[in-house]
Amino acid sequence: MKRFTLFSILLLTSVAAVAQQEQDSTQVTYKKRVLESTEVDFLMSYYQQDGVHSAVAGGKGMEKLSDVTPTIVVAMPLNDDDVLTVDAGLSAYSSASSGNINPFDSSTPSPWQASSGASASDMLTSLVVNYSHSSDDRNDIWNAHLSGSTEYDYSSLGFGGGYTKLFNDKNSEINVSGNVYLDSWRPIYPKELQDFYNNGYDLNGGIFNYFTITGNTDYNPSRFSPHPKKNRNSYSMSFSFSQVATERMQFSLFADLLYQQGLLSTPYQRVYFADVADSFINEFHLADDIERLPDNRFKLPLGARLNYYVNQWLVVRTYYRFYTDDWGLSSHTANIELPIKLNDRFTVFPMYRYYTQQGSKYFAPYNTHLSTEQYYTSDYDLSTFDAHQYGFGVNYTDIFAAARVWGYGIKNIDLRFNHYSRSDGLDANIVSFGIKFVQQ
Template sequence: MKKLSIIVLLFALNWGFAQEEGENTYQKRVLETAEIDLLFSYYNQDGQNAAVTGGEGTEELTDATSSIVVKMPLNPDDVLTVDVGISAYSSASSSNIDPFDKSSRPASPFSASSGASQSDALVHFNPTYEHSSDDRNSVYSAQAYISSEYDYFSLGFGGGYTRLFNERNTQFGASFQVFLDSWNPQYPVELRDGFFDSRISGSGTYDPSFVAFDDETRNSYSLSLSISQILGKRLQGSIFLDLVSQKGLLSTPHQRVYFSDFNDFFIEDFQLADGVEQLPDSRFKIPIGARLNYYLNDFIVLRSYYRYYSDDWGISAHTASLEVPVKLSDKFTLYPNYRYYDQTAADYFYGKEAATSTLDFYTSDYDLSAFSSHQYGMGVRYKDIFAGAKVFTFGLKTIDLRFNKYDRSDGLSSYIFSLGTTFVGN
């Protein structure tokens, strides 16, 4: 009560001085009213190079994600954003962590089992606080992140600073993030203590090269820098740089490898693991890129993007994309887009039975192989600045509907459908 009384007294004194001096204390709010974003996406993929089964096998996966993002103005200068969501997936490849269930079909890397690892859900909670200076030229932010799924838990935090200057023609941004993650390793079933199956066939005795990981944590640290500049009435550009360092268990415990110097052993049609992937316990990544937006006219904008990526695992990659928003009317805009990606292989990538057991590091994860990809997409946005349509006390401001198709040179293909809506309070 004492603290509350002091706060009330200070408020009254400040109000009284403002009245006495005849000052106008009104300041435009950073966010006028609360906003709610409802987001949903559905993702589907398929391929024949599953890392769970040593680089050969089904990659069929479906994922449905829904989240709600609430932006709340705390006062004229401060905004709190809370993002909560859940992602539920079903994966044929991860089901083969234990392919020897009671399914009527013979165990095979090209078909899903019905084991417990076939499906899972990831839940995340991400609050962000932003404070803007009185002149609105500086923005400070702080955020936290928590996510959890069956075999992985992530805790993160970070902060950022944005500064506008040169009559707001130039913007500089800097941010950092820290993620402290931990595994609950789910090793391939045949590598677990006590595994025995009389159906094992092969020449000799099945004796895999496997030792459980001692370190089950993964820490990631990132620093992001960006600068954007209005270059003319129609042209705006930006440059960004990220520095990312990772330490700890960077291998995925349930991804099998098969060695060229080991005999092959099977149960039914499923080859038993010779070991699991082994990757270095540190990784340093440097993406650097640029955006260039050109306002062709009142109806068409060209949004281009390029990024170069390099890391100390031997991967280098190029990404280029173009999006061309086309304004059909005051309320409807189309968003055709295209993205091209190309990367080299990691130093530790080997196809199935190409690595030897004498190597220190090896993986058959085709995400670390050399490949190129194409992504094509189309989106449509409905926007009503007056938010005329109402749902309870909130007005409908925007509806975004997007579809993207992805094709990779190693045969992986996928598509994603997403829907987003934004509601604003009165």
């Protein structure tokens, strides 16, 4: 697959170069390049959260997680019309919640105590290669991309493309795109279920040789069996329309159609049944089963943006999205950002985002599902809740890129902070930093 990807990129580049040479031999009018020179973006974010509804512990327990995400994006002009963009990133996280996939490395396992097991941390590696071509009049843009990512228990391969049409003196724009992601799980199951299954549905062996079960001592999670499917495929089509309505106002409308099939539940998230007697090791409630969700899902997000230029110092940027799917989940998102220009180079922007969600029909809180149900989850990401996000940012822009580092001019620096608060008790802080360099 790597050889095919490289060959495809080289072939597209060669075809574009030949076409450009033929055009240049018969046409001498000046044409502005789509991208004047190579641009390099260094991006970094730090995310930290905590809560009281760990999905790994069936809806009860700490949700401590921290994540550091360094990313580099390189955009290279291949000629006047074509641009190749390479986006490479890492996401290194540490999670007390996922560490409790196996909380039994401690003599006193508890959903409120961090585990030091292997699942307590992981790293996601991702790579996206995008090729875009613009017509001579810059009114038609085609693009295609290939992507891949991998982490300990999950890998993904994606590809897609799109077409953008500008008209009405570039005051109107239509975009259509499609994407396919072919993902694969390497399932990890809660330790007690894994040992019970590997022992032939017996309590002799594994952790049961080292711990005493309390409560219902006849622990028997007979509903559990490993998932027969390990693939998750996602298909999407996106449509958008943008319009410059007046000298001061611009708006856009968008719609996405998304369909997923395969293993859509998370294998290591526990579920507890109200009609099954509870079994414990110390404070940790032993799972009755894992999350079970349908193997297909249809999603429909619809949204709009409206930007209004108040004066040379202030722009109002607004966003709204409605989402619904066939799991019974629906949501509304509203966002406002107010960039305030302090001078030619510095802009500050306060921002606010409100989100409200009606939970999935498959969700129920900790220890309230029934063993007679077909589908069940206690993941509060699928519950009913409201959320508020408050943020502030500072942006520095120098179109001349006068300051230089290693021969590259600094064009833009962006720093943002956001605080996120959810009505179910989850709180998070996000700090992001970005710097853009331009080859000179």
